[in-house]
C-alpha cells in the first residue's frame with residue numbers, strides 16, 4: 001500500500017476531490033468491509049453504521065468488523081448487534097473502509113492490509129495508510145465526513161442513517177462541549193433532525209442508561225479525585241478492586257472522565273485505568289486551548305486537542321508523575337494562548 005503523508009490542512013477543492021474519489025471507488029465495488037479503532041466509541045460505531053446503511057441502500061454487501069464490542073449504551077441503536085467482533089478480517093472484499101484510525105494498527109484487526117483500503121479520518125497525524133486517503137482535521141467527528149460521503153453517493157438520508165451520524169457527532173464533541181465544533185457541525189445536525197433524528201431520545205438512550213453499579217462506581221472513583229496545579233488539573237484512577245467493590249463492571253467507567261470538567265475551576269482531567277500493576281490506559285480531557293493531544297502523542301497515543309488517550313507502562317507513581325509533568329506544561333501553554341486571544 002502506498003505510504004504518503006496526508007496534509008494537515010486541505011482546501012475545499014482538495015476535500016471535494018477526495019470525496020469524489022472515494023465515492024467512485026465505493027460505487028464501482030460490491031463487497032465492502034468497514035472497520036474502526038479498537039475499543040470503539042460513539043463516533044466509530046455511528047460512522048460505521050451510517051456508512052453501512054447507506055451502502056446497503058445502494059445494493060452493496062457490507063460487513064462491519066471491529067476488534068472490540070460497542071459500548072453498552074450504544075447497543076440499543078439499529079444495526080449495532082450485527083457488528084462482527086474479531087481480531088482478524090476473513091473473506092473476500094473489494095474494499096475495506098477504515099474509519100477513525102490515524103494508522104492501521106489502531107483497528108487491532110489483522111489482515112486488513114490485503115484489501116483496497118479507504119482511509120477516512122479526522123485525527124491529526126493520520127499516516128495515510130490507504131490506497132485512498134481522506135483526512136479532514138476540521139471535522140468535529142468522523143461522522144461529519146461520512147455524512148459528506150453519503151451525500152456524494154446520493155444515498156437516502158434515512159432516519160437510521162441520520163441517527164448514526166448524530167450519535168457520532170454528539171459523542172465526539174463531548175455533547176457539544178469541544179472546540180472542534182464548527183458552524184458546519186450544526187448545519188449537518190439541522191439536516192439530521194430534519195431527516196427525523198430525535199435529539200432528546202438519542203441523548204437519553206446514550207447518557208441515561210446507567211446501571212446502579214455504574215453510578216456507584218462513578219461515586220467511588222470521583223470521591224477519590226485528586227487536584228493538582230492549584231486545582232486546575234483533576235486526577236482520577238480506577239482499578240479492578242474498586243470496580244468490583246462498587247458492584248460495577250470494569251468497562252463501566254466509560255464517560256466518567258467528562259464529569260470532573262463540569263467543575264468550573266478544573267481545566268483538564270487525567271484518568272488512569274489500571275490494566276495491570278505496570279500498565280495503565282490513560283484518558284485525558286481539557287477545556288479550550290489546552291492541548292492534551294500533544295501530551296498523548298508524547299506517550300505514543302493520540303486523539304484530539306480536548307480529548308486524547310494513550311497506554312503507558314510503569315508503576316503507578318512513576319506513570320502519574322510523568323503524565324502530570326506534561327499536563328501542567330500543557331495547561332500553562334493553553335492559558336498563555338487563551339490570554340493572548
Ligand code: 5GP
Nearest residue numbers: 102283284301302303304307308309310311
Ligand atoms: P478515550 O479517552 O475516550 O479513550 O479517547 C479519546 C480520544 O483519543 C479518541 O479520539 C481516541 O481515538 C483517541 N485515543 C485514545 N487512545 C489512543 C491511543 O492509544 N492512540 C491514539 N492514536 N489515539 C487514542
Ligand code: MN
Nearest residue numbers: 043141142172
Ligand atoms: Mn472521532
